[in-house]
Amino acid sequence: MxxxxxxxxxxxxxxxxxxxxxxxxxxxxxxxxxxxxxxxxxxxxxxxxxxxxxxxxxxxxxxxxxxxxxxxxxxxxxxxxxxxxxxxxxxxxxYIDGTNLGRWVEKEGALPETQALRYIRQIGDALRVVHQQGFLHRDVKPLNILVKNDLAQAVLIDFGMAREFTPNLTQVHTEYVSRGFAPIEQYDRRSRRGAYTDVYGLAATLYALVTAEVPESATARDHHIARGKPDPLIPPQQSG
Structure with a gap:
């Protein structure tokens, strides 16, 4: 209860x-x-x-x-x-007195590029430490980043999907994806994963912050590119 x-x-x-x-x-x-x-x-x-x-x-x-x-x-x-x-x-x-970036963007709209990049650099630095400990977060997205009420500091939360990893080794992981933020390897339980797995989520988060839109899913992008079609991801400067 x-x-x-x-x-x-x-x-x-x-x-x-x-x-x-x-x-x-x-x-x-x-x-x-x-x-x-x-x-x-x-x-x-x-x-x-x-x-x-x-x-x-x-x-x-x-x-x-x-x-x-x-x-x-x-x-x-x-x-x-x-x-x-x-x-x-x-x-x-x-306790982090603030709001998550997903809710913030939904309410206030896209962030200025300088503000978005400040948060991304902070979370990128945090992920470097996570990876040095041998872990992947596996669910980097705006909803899992809290911004303190002073708007100066971003904090990475929710490590429920975090897993240990060995670089360049194929390992079995549970399938879990946040569409638009999960890279293509997270759709396959046996695909290789590495720090780049979280980097994709971080880059997708930056896209969402400056466009106020969820990026095209990795599977849709892979489907188009594999068939010689243009990447369906709309460049941020053309979005909206």
Missing amino acids: VWQPHTQLQNGKYTIQKTLGEGGFGITYLATDETGKPVAIKTLNDNIRKRRDFNQCQEDFLNEALRLAQCRHPHVVRVRQVIQHDSLWCITMD
């Missing part, structure tokens, strides 16, 4: 304030710690808790926390603690 406001975790160490958001796997809450400081707490949602493979989902979720904890960088959301409540693993993280 969804935790209601004033629900206490860890014998009162954390108090739930409200739900921040829910995705296909997880749900994130705003809470306060014993000092009254806001924190974000992420755990598995009700749909996942009802699945037969819930124990495996729990293990994957715990691995997400461990992966994220290794990636120390000012533009990667910081894990504070991994806890258990009612046999459910939870990740406590720094």
Whole structure:
């Protein structure tokens, strides 16, 4: 069940304030710690808790926390603690007071190029650290980038799809794509992946920020190019 406001975790160490958001796997809450400081707490949602493979989902979720904890960088959301409540693993993280870039662009429209590039450079630097730790984020997109309310800092969030990788080695990964932001190799469980996999998502994110449009999917682009047709991706300067 969804935790209601004033629900206490860890014998009162954390108090739930409200739900921040829910995705296909997880749900994130705003809470306060014993000092009254806001924190974000992420755990598995009700749909996942009802699945037969819930124990495996729990293990994957715990691995997400461990992966994220290794990636120390000012533009990667910081894990504070991994806890258990009612046999459910939870990740406590720094609370980012801001909004995601997907919502921002939807509301305000395309960003100025200089502002968009500043965020992309910050997230690109964060991804460099993620890759140095041997991980791929695999879901870089505007919805997974929070911008603080001062608009100066962008932070990469949601490492639920992150996986270890070995450069130039063919590995089996679960299929998961965000259309428009996922490169062609993410449509094939056995394709080679590397840092370039996240770079594609980062480039697609830049496109979305300066055009306020989701770029053409990698499969559509591949289909056209393989048949000798022009790339259907509209150049940013011609978009809109």
